[in-house]
Amino acid sequence: xxxxxxxxxxxAALHVTGQARYVDDIPLPGNAVHLAFxxxxxxxxxxxAMALDKVRQAPGVIAVLTAADLPGANDVSPSIHDEPxxxxxxxxxAGQPLFLVVADSHLAARKAARLGEVTYEEEPPVLTxxxxxxxxxxxxxxxxxxxxxxxxxxxxxxxxxxSGRIEMGGQEHFYLEGQAAxxxxxxxxxxxxxxxxxxxxxxxxxxxxxxxMPMHAVRVETRRMGGGFGGKESQGNALAVAxxxxxxLTGRPAKMRYDRDDDMTITGKRHDFRIDYTVGHxxxxxxxxxxxxxxxxxxxxxxxxxxxxxxxxxxxxxxYLLPNARITSHRLRTNMAxxxxxxxxxxxQGMVGIERVMDHLAHDLGIDPVELRRRNYYRAAPLAETGKxxxxxxxxxxxxxxxxxxxxxxxQVSSGLGAAKRFGGEFSPAQPxxxxxTTPYHMEVTDFILHEMTDSLLERADYxxxxxxxxEWNASNDRLKKGIAFSxxxxxxxxxxTHLNQAGALVHVxxxxxxxxxxxxTEMGQGLFQKxxxxxxxxxxxxxxxxxxxxxxxxxxxxxxxTAASSGSDLNGMAVKAACDTIRDRMAECLAELxxxxxxxxxxAEGEVRVGTEVMPFARAAQIAYENRVxxxxxxxxxxxxxxxxxxxxxGRPFFYFAYGAAITEVVxxxxxGENRILRxxxxxxxxASLNPALDIRQVEGGYxxxxxxxxxxxxxxxxxxxxxxxxxxxxxxxxxxxxxxxxNVALWEGENRAExxxxxxxxxxxxFMLGISAHLALSDACAACGPAFPDLQAPATAExxxxxxxxxQA
Amino acid sequence: xxxxxxxxxxxPVSGEVEGRTLLAxxxxxxxxxxxxxxxCDTSQCGACVVHVNGKAVKxxxxxxxxxxxxxxxxxxxxxxxxGSLNTIQQAFQDHHGLQCGFCTPGMVMSAAAxxxxxxxxxxxxxxxxxxxxxxxxxxxxNIVKAIMAASGQDVSAIAAE
Ligand code: FES
Ligand code: FES
Numbered sequence: 001x002x003x004x005x006x007x008x009x010x011x012a013a014l015h016v017t018g019q020a021r022y023v024d025d026i027p028l029p030g031n032a033v034h035l036a037f038x039x040x041x042x043x044x045x046x047x048x049a050m051a052l053d054k055v056r057q058a059p060g061v062i063a064v065l066t067a068a069d070l071p072g073a074n075d076v077s078p079s080i081h082d083e084p085x086x087x088x089x090x091x092x093x094a095g096q097p098l099f100l101v102v103a104d105s106h107l108a109a110r111k112a113a114r115l116g117e118v119t120y121e122e123e124p125p126v127l128t129x130x131x132x133x134x135x136x137x138x139x140x141x142x143x144x145x146x147x148x149x150x151x152x153x154x155x156x157x158x159x160x161x162x163s164g165r166i167e168m169g170g171q172e173h174f175y176l177e178g179q180a181a182x183x184x185x186x187x188x189x190x191x192x193x194x195x196x197x198x199x200x201x202x203x204x205x206x207x208x209x210x211x212x213m214p215m216h217a218v219r220v221e222t223r224r225m226g227g228g229f230g231g232k233e234s235q236g237n238a239l240a241v242a243x244x245x246x247x248x249l250t251g252r253p254a255k256m257r258y259d260r261d262d263d264m265t266i267t268g269k270r271h272d273f274r275i276d277y278t279v280g281h282x283x284x285x286x287x288x289x290x291x292x293x294x295x296x297x298x299x300x301x302x303x304x305x306x307x308x309x310x311x312x313x314x315x316x317x318x319x320y321l322l323p324n325a326r327i328t329s330h331r332l333r334t335n336m337a338x339x340x341x342x343x344x345x346x347x348x349q350g351m352v353g354i355e356r357v358m359d360h361l362a363h364d365l366g367i368d369p370v371e372l373r374r375r376n377y378y379r380a381a382p383l384a385e386t387g388k389x390x391x392x393x394x395x396x397x398x399x400x401x402x403x404x405x406x407x408x409x410x411x412q413v414s415s416g417l418g419a420a421k422r423f424g425g426e427f428s429p430a431q432p433x434x435x436x437x438t439t440p441y442h443m444e445v446t447d448f449i450l451h452e453m454t455d456s457l458l459e460r461a462d463y464x465x466x467x468x469x470x471x472e473w474n475a476s477n478d479r480l481k482k483g484i485a486f487s488x489x490x491x492x493x494x495x496x497x498t499h500l501n502q503a504g505a506l507v508h509v510x511x512x513x514x515x516x517x518x519x520x521x522t523e524m525g526q527g528l529f530q531k532x533x534x535x536x537x538x539x540x541x542x543x544x545x546x547x548x549x550x551x552x553x554x555x556x557x558x559x560x561x562x563t564a565a566s567s568g569s570d571l572n573g574m575a576v577k578a579a580c581d582t583i584r585d586r587m588a589e590c591l592a593e594l595x596x597x598x599x600x601x602x603x604x605a606e607g608e609v610r611v612g613t614e615v616m617p618f619a620r621a622a623q624i625a626y627e628n629r630v631x632x633x634x635x636x637x638x639x640x641x642x643x644x645x646x647x648x649x650x651x652g653r654p655f656f657y658f659a660y661g662a663a664i665t666e667v668v669x670x671x672x673x674g675e676n677r678i679l680r681x682x683x684x685x686x687x688x689a690s691l692n693p694a695l696d697i698r699q700v701e702g703g704y705x706x707x708x709x710x711x712x713x714x715x716x717x718x719x720x721x722x723x724x725x726x727x728x729x730x731x732x733x734x735x736x737x738x739x740x741x742x743x744x745n746v747a748l749w750e751g752e753n754r755a756e757x758x759x760x761x762x763x764x765x766x767x768x769f770m771l772g773i774s775a776h777l778a779l780s781d782a783c784a785a786c787g788p789a790f791p792d793l794q795a796p797a798t799a800e801x802x803x804x805x806x807x808x809x810q811a
Numbered sequence: 812x813x814x815x816x817x818x819x820x821x822x823p824v825s826g827e828v829e830g831r832t833l834l835a836x837x838x839x840x841x842x843x844x845x846x847x848x849x850x851c852d853t854s855q856c857g858a859c860v861v862h863v864n865g866k867a868v869k870x871x872x873x874x875x876x877x878x879x880x881x882x883x884x885x886x887x888x889x890x891x892x893x894g895s896l897n898t899i900q901q902a903f904q905d906h907h908g909l910q911c912g913f914c915t916p917g918m919v920m921s922a923a924a925x926x927x928x929x930x931x932x933x934x935x936x937x938x939x940x941x942x943x944x945x946x947x948x949x950x951x952x953n954i955v956k957a958i959m960a961a962s963g964q965d966v967s968a969i970a971a972e
Contacts, residue, residue, distance in 0.1 A: 012903070015903075016904055017887065017900060018845070025839075174945075176856065176947050177848070177911070224911070260856075524911055525910035525911025695907070703950075706947070729855040734947065746952075
């Protein structure tokens with residue numbers, strides 16, 4: 001079987017020889033045009049005049065477009081149509097695209113784009129949480145609130161109480177390949193678009209609207225991205241639409257790529273958050289009630305902010321059973337680039353809140369932070385019999401705004417409402433008793449394995465003796481201080497917008513026995529294509545090289561969901577499996593009949609097909625099937641069972657299952673400069689029965705480093721006028737090779753998914769990102785070694801912030 | 812326009828370029844050698860590293876005209892003459908030193924230059940040398956490991972496997 005094996009990335013050989021093609025590498029016909037946006041220089045106001053003659057006269061310029069010149073919808077929003085491709089007169093952030101330059105080279109377009117003379121009627125930008133709250137600039141009518149139990153009563157009754165606040169910054173994706181798109185005009189006005197996108201269907205839909213054409217006239221292809229991390233779920237819309245419009249206008253192929261500074265200025269980032277907490281607890285550190293208020297700056301447009309903020313609420317518990325909990329979430333509108341999806345999708349921010357609470361409690365009570373966490377864990381769930389999961393009866397959802405049904409931005413009380421009607425109705429699951437193992441959104445946790453994982457990790461990492469050694473070391477060192485911290489991860493897997501949990505596949509077997517595989521997932525480096533190809537190879541009993549991996553293509557598999565929410569291999573693996581099984585069953589039936597055996601006696605293994613006593617190569621079997629007029633092409637489809645969620649009420653089962661992980665990080669800080677290093681990291685991560693342990697471990701390593709980067713060196717900084725001043729790697733510090741831990745031990749937990757997923761594996765894209773929280777906690781621990789007070793370390797813990805925290809600890 | 816001629820991957824090439832044409836653009840646009848990637852346009856990410864007269868250079872930092880008469884090697888010229896992967900390339904594949912692959916050409920070129928200078932680097936020396944090469948996906952662990960392996964050193968001792 002090909003699954004569960006550590007095969008290298010499918011395109012590794014192409015990558016190391018420079019042959020792997022990204023959008024910008026696709027050979028262009030000589031007459032191609034290149035595009036650049038002219039950007040706003042202010043954060044808020046109205047355009048009073050736009051003089052573009054100099055732009056038009058610049059060398060190489062073919063056309064200059066403003067909103068009035070667009071043939072169709074001026075809209076690149078993935079949610080509520082509040083994001084024009086080109087400004088309609090209002091300016092909402094510094095760096096907003098105002099006009100589009102079409103030129104004969106990338107450089108000519110960029111140079112000309114600087115020549116626009118725009119005059120504005122400026123207004124003071126809304127940039128801070130306070131400002132947005134005061135003006136009531138928010139998305140949705142008011143704060144969203146999820147509640148479990150009677151929080152006020154429980155807080156009042158609690159023997160002890162604790163309050164605090166943590167602020168955490170956003171994060172630039174810095175996918176190494178910047179945003180890029182290419183549109184190739186076809187006969188009859190059709191359009192082929194190559195886009196570096198996680199969501200080809202969304203690109204297809206947006207391009208069709210912009211051209212006033214049905215979706216069938218647009219085909220989108222994505223072979224690979226040079227990194228995505230969520231930054232290519234919706235942020236590629238503008239480039240693809242601009243290219244399609246320019247291609248239609250000029251009849252020539254049109255390409256656009258943002259240079260890095262433009263990319264960082266124009267596109268959205270991870271949401272920054274402020275979380276206020278009040279906790280009621282007992283003397284042993286058991287939480288009795290918690291009240292969280294989350295504030296996030298969403299930027300100027302809604303984009304995917306609602307589901308991001310929802311997911312932050314859904315991870316406010318992380319691994320802890322909170323008997324009474326209230327989570328209040330404010331989604332604030334500000335004059336900044338529109339914050340968007342980023343690995344974890346709000347989950348990390350929610351988790352940082354509760355992990356901070358744990359640390360604060362442990363510090364105040366003088367209890368070991370690991371012990372305190374364990375006291376608050378969800379209860380271990382007994383292993384249920386692995387039967388067939390019940391499938392939920394289909395329930396009609398409300399009619400959606402047809403605009404954006406395929407996007408996570410489509411949160412207009414969508415299918416969740418239809419599904420959620422079941423609660424309290426005929427199909428209602430029994431309401432769990434108050435003391436049961438439920439989350440603040442009333443979902444029973446039935447697969448909790450962190451007790452065992454924690455034991456195992458503490459032992460592997462030799463936590464107890466290292467902690468003691470660090471305490472001793474700190475006692476004899478004044479300038480340098482070490483810190484060590486543990487943090488667990490429990491991350492919910494599924495799209496919270498229920499109807500997105502579906503996937504399609506298309507598989508062909510050719511008469512020579514080679515297999516063409518296609519599905520709706522996109523490859524951004526995570527190894528999805530290889531993992532799904534391993535599934536196909538296993539179903540046919542073929543070696544991996546018999547399976548041709550092909551580019552994601554809306555013409556082959558339609559109506560796909562974004563490759564996001566870590567769901568890529570769960571969904572597409574199942575869809576491909578279904579398609580392969582259909583073909584395999586047809587072949588088996590044909591061969592069985594020819595050989596007068598039962599279809600069940602036809603076995604596909606090791607590149608061969610055994611029919612009763614006869615053995616033939618797979619290729620021969622395919623040929624026989626073809627000659628007997630058996631269809632060797634099939635589609636496959638999958639929808640995740642059991643999920644049903646009402647995001648307004650905050651009740652239901654948004655997740656099919658949880659993925660778990662745990663990390664221990666050790667750091668050292670310089671108390672005079674705030675400089676710091678990660679010395680050692682130990683990780684134990686749960687990928688179920690991993691489809692490919694090598695690729696999964698790589699996701700864990702990369703996710704951890706990216707997560708630690710978010711909370712340490714990566715600082716986004718806007719000036720008072722709303723200009724992002726950290727718009728290049730010179731000023732925005734992502735982890736470099738020397739920043740990774742000196743000692744880095746990563747292991748996968750041996751287990752299998754209790755939920756019936758593809759070969760019992762678990763999703764692994766996002767969960768390890770949150771292991772990086774342990775780095776922040778370790779820094780806080782080191783700061784705490786400097787004095788008696790709680791260091792109250794904020795994020796990112798830059799050297800300056802570490803220094804401030806040291807001072808606070810000493811105070 | 813200026814006339815330039817140089818040797819790229821062993822083949823003589825020549826052409827007309829504007830004085831301001833960067834070597835990276837000349838390689839990508841004029842010679843269609845698109846394995847040299849542009850990750851930042853500002854000499855910071857290392858995705859565009861090539862060798863000029865045997866030295867690792869960020870091709871977005873140098874004008875094409877400055878490479879007049881030089882021997883340039885790009886990622887496309889790194890495989891063995893029979894087309895098989897060279898030791899470093901093979902090590903990146905075997906040790907999973909890549910995910911999205913966008914940084915990989917630059918990493919391989921930097922690694923080759925390092926091993927030329929220092930055939931048996933320590934882990935710390937590798938990390939130090941790669942300071943100018945950013946990777947957003949891998950967390951670097953397997954990149955370092957691949958380079959250690961390519962230099963013929965034992966990597967079983969490097970943890971996380
Ligand atoms: S593109 Fe040359 S260093 Fe980034
Ligand atoms: S593999 Fe993606 S940037 Fe290095």
